[in-house]
Amino acid sequence: MARFLDKLRKQGPKVARPNKKVLSVAQTEANWTKCASCAAVLRKKTLEDALGVCPECAHHHKITAWQRLEMLSDPDTFEEWDRNLLSQDPLGFGQEYLEKLAKDRTKTKLTDAVLTGRCTLDGRPMAIGIMEFRFRGGSMGSVVGERINRLLERAIEKRLPAVVVTSSGGARMQEGMLSLMQMARTSAAVRRINEAGLPYITILTDPTTAGVAASFASLGDVVLAEPKAIIGFSGARVIEQTIRQKLPPGFQTSEFYLEKGFIDRVVPRPEMRQTLSTILSLLCGGHLKNAKDKG
């Protein structure tokens, strides 16, 4: 945290009020943004440099899978896997769905809702999967399931620890039961990596709910979460409709589940890299010497 604060100090004041007389509307929109939580006006660049964490209120904005990869890996060490696996429309939901997929591919520079591959973190090789909420709400269909499976299988083959960062509303409805079954096959792969004696760490980010929460996300040897991420099985709206009352504040957040015993640690984003690196080094203690990267 200290390093993060130093960095912030060096960069000077974060919160600046744009002078509307000087800036044109276009420039304002291009360079400035508002914190989604406290509405502080922030330079886009500032927010990006702070890994999407508001310097005013510490709200964790969503960041892209690519930004997260940068945050959790050593530069230029990432090798993407299975980019060529593409979703189909197995139930015939139609052109609209296919168009949405194409649009999200362009928007996210990803080919589905999870980015997988290998990289190093502080020199240690690892298999990594990062979900992208902007791709169909991070929904899990056959491609997400297949990539998670291949990720864990390759981690076993190459004797690498595996890390998965989740962000998902749940199953991909347009794939119907095929998407539900991804819960079973990803969990089966988690069992295999457990049996192989390799660490499997999950990092839950906002939101991690339904089918993803109820499968590989919650099955980590260590389950970390970002502050105030929404986590749970049923969505808040569904619960409210069922019980016909408002939910208490802070319900289904990381902090809530930390208290209830379902999460190991809530880790602020600027500390995530160091925390992950430390946990991996501790869990890999027994594997360090022979964990020669075979891939």
Added chain:
Amino acid sequence: MSTILEVEKPLLELEHKIRELREVDLTGQVDLSAEIRQLERKAKLLKASIYGNLSGWDRVQIARHAQRPTTIDYLENIFTDFTELHGDRLLGDDPAIVAGLARVENRACVVFGHQKGKETKENLARNFGMPNPEGFRKACRLMRMAERFGLPIVSFIDTPGAYPGIVAEERGQFEAIASSILLMTGIKVPIVTVVIGEGGSGGALGIAVGDRVLMLENSVYSVISPEGCATILWRDVTKAKQAANSLGLTSEKLKELGLVDHILPEPLGGAHRDTAETFQTVKKAITTNLNDLSRQSPTELIENRYQKYRVMGRFREASPNELES
């Protein structure tokens, strides 16, 4: 809930008319036998066309039918010595999942399944078959016991879904389901799963990771309820019918997708129309599959189960050129 399906109404009206004509005919004042025969032929054709062309939505209605046999009906009618066991040894006992020991054709096994009620009072007591985390954890406890004693497992699926409640979430519904699925992928005894009614999403899958997944013809199994799907995709719950027909939740569609192994035929009109026949069908399917699975070693079972679920998915592998464009 009405026990008559919308699509059945013309048939029931016709059958009623035939009965009326028969009564008149029996008085002997007029000979209506020709008309009766004609109507009977019509009824037969109608029956075949109605039950041969049930839509996804019709199936949802049959699967949710108030008179449809529930898990306990199967336990009492096709098993002997059913001995219910309670509690997850952690917090409580969930009445939405009934569990215990039983015997089928002389084979002792561990059994569990979602339990719905047949009328309001029972449904309230059973939470409409919607499990809390304690239900999944009770199933997990019994699965570990099954493994210790080398007993096969039979699970019955009939739930609208896991219970979406405050306390359920607080006690880790997501973790309970995930852990149960994870456990099932590695249990070293045979698991036969029978979808008998409604297979509602994660709440169903939580106890449905079988070596063999059997599905009664008119039962449904879905990633989300048709109502939920309609609300999310089209923000309109009245489009549930359309959702049911799009979600591919019927036994035929799931067999085609390779997600269920066998479809168990039901009596015309649904399992509740002839329960004796239904029990017989289910019993035979369970014993056949258990016999078959008992020939596999624990290592083979686990490997085959992994491979079975490993291939469940539909996607395509693009060429590098295609990705660049």
